Amino acid sequence: MPNRSIVLLVKNGIGFGHIRRANLIASRLRALDPSVEVIIVSQAASMDAHADAAAPVINLPLLDRLPSNAVERATLTLLDHMIEEIAPGLAVEDTYPDPRYQSLASLRECRRALLLRRIETLAFERYRADGAFARYDRILLACSRADLAAEGLTPECDLLVELSARFLLVGPIHRCATAAERRAVIDRHAIGNEELVIVNAGAGGDHFDDAYCERLFLAMADVASRCASEGVPARFLLVLGPYYAGDVPPQTSNLATMRFEPLLHALLQVARVAVIRPGHNVLHEALSGTAVLVLVPGISWMEGQHEHAKRLSAEPGIFVCDRVDSEALYEITRHALAAAPRPVRRSNAGDPTAAAQALLAELDLARQPPSTPLRPAMFLLVHAGPPHRLASTWLPGATLAGTEDLPFLSAILTPGYAGSARAAYADIPLPPALDPEMLRARGVRAILHLDNGPEHDGVSAWTQHYHAPGCGILSIEMYQLRVRQGFSLTTFTNRLVRLLETQALPALALDASDVPAAQLEHHVAAIAGWLRDASLSLVGVRELVEQRVDV
């Protein structure tokens, strides 16, 4: 049995955000369950990020940039042996899956989770299309529902997040300053009555070769100089970050620089104005305070900073400067200094508790066999005509078409429909002019349809025409088995065995709408008895949709 150990595997190129998140989660995991061992594996160029680590750390070089294959193999072999010795029950990666972590022999049978902070819409879609999510037992989305909705996902990703049980929203995770931390930075930086402007670009690394950080800090030094000459009572503190490699602006009467501030989150929260590159972690730390924000987006890896900054600028007290240019920054900084303090963003608590609880639940799953033995399962739909012709007790677990769980599509398209089902049974061919948005507006996310007959032809043409998953509608085909002359229990079982040979969760539709009630009762009783004896589980619409939407 694996240990009660969790390894948090972090891949971090230029920033500290992933490590901060790992530390916050490690700390909360230990608080929730002191018996759990947590070990952080990172790829940080500076150990500064681990100054307040809440767990033992194994720090690797950035694995993408090793000088030779021999160094890479030796590093990964040593890591593999260490993880073998740790024998974790759960491995958690953060945001960027690393193929080297994926291929470690010591983690092959380990339960896996991905903690995914915000990435831009198309990057999310690329993960889905490339099958990146398939490697994980659970994907924790570290954002609020509102932020996820504002960001927007492709319809396919939207379906996945909404319908798959593997995706969980755990809220944003970042540090929020305590009163003591705020007091500490106020004392340390002698913050008094003057307006404090903090300038920061995370850990100071550049995503690409555009010297963003140097341009930002030198431009803000110009802004400070101009403010000094014009008598603006503001003090500028440039927190360069340990990865900063550009020229350092000289200290002046109203400008100071520092390489690293372990309480940067507190500093951002006591500042009057924060001029920042809106990388994920620093942005959320700054959003937790009341400082007026000047967001200076840069080209980034999967973060879509320009679009995100533009969205955020709809909130009061958030300005965007699209150019790293001293003239533009001067104007916006002056506006920011004149603006009222920003209201606190309540959805931005940064609390890691939900994520830690979810990971502890995963760890439990890694150490316990399933509570019920694994049995073959199927989805069985019975179309018996009017619902009163078949009492659900005759076939426990089967789904009846036309009921609350699975209403007829014809009913959903009726004006005034007020149901809330997520799935519909296509009892009619889908009208070619039917807009998928209309279905989504009525709550429908999945259409179950037969694999044969006129309804199938109509649904098939419609789903192909609109590329239904691309419109946020999942199409699930069911094998149609007609109850008619010559039908017997063997007809049913033979077909079912064939389906089980090729599908993990077959969906079979028993179309009994044309048989007399007495015959229907006879067949259904026979099938129910056989299913009971065969220990075959029947799953409902929700489980079928969850399984089919997953990757």
Next chain:
Amino acid sequence: VIDEQVIAEVNVHSARKDLAALAVELVRRLRAHEVDAVDLSRLPPDHRMIVVVARRQQRSS
């Protein structure tokens, strides 16, 4: 703030068989809280892998 100590210099071309024992020792030290971190990120321009163990000073004081 952090005490660091180089505890091994491994020739990556010849040390494969030694790494398992080294790994066991490193995990033992982490679990025993003798050290807070194992740092492998030093990359000299030759064939060595530098293994550093680190300990925060406040813990030792």
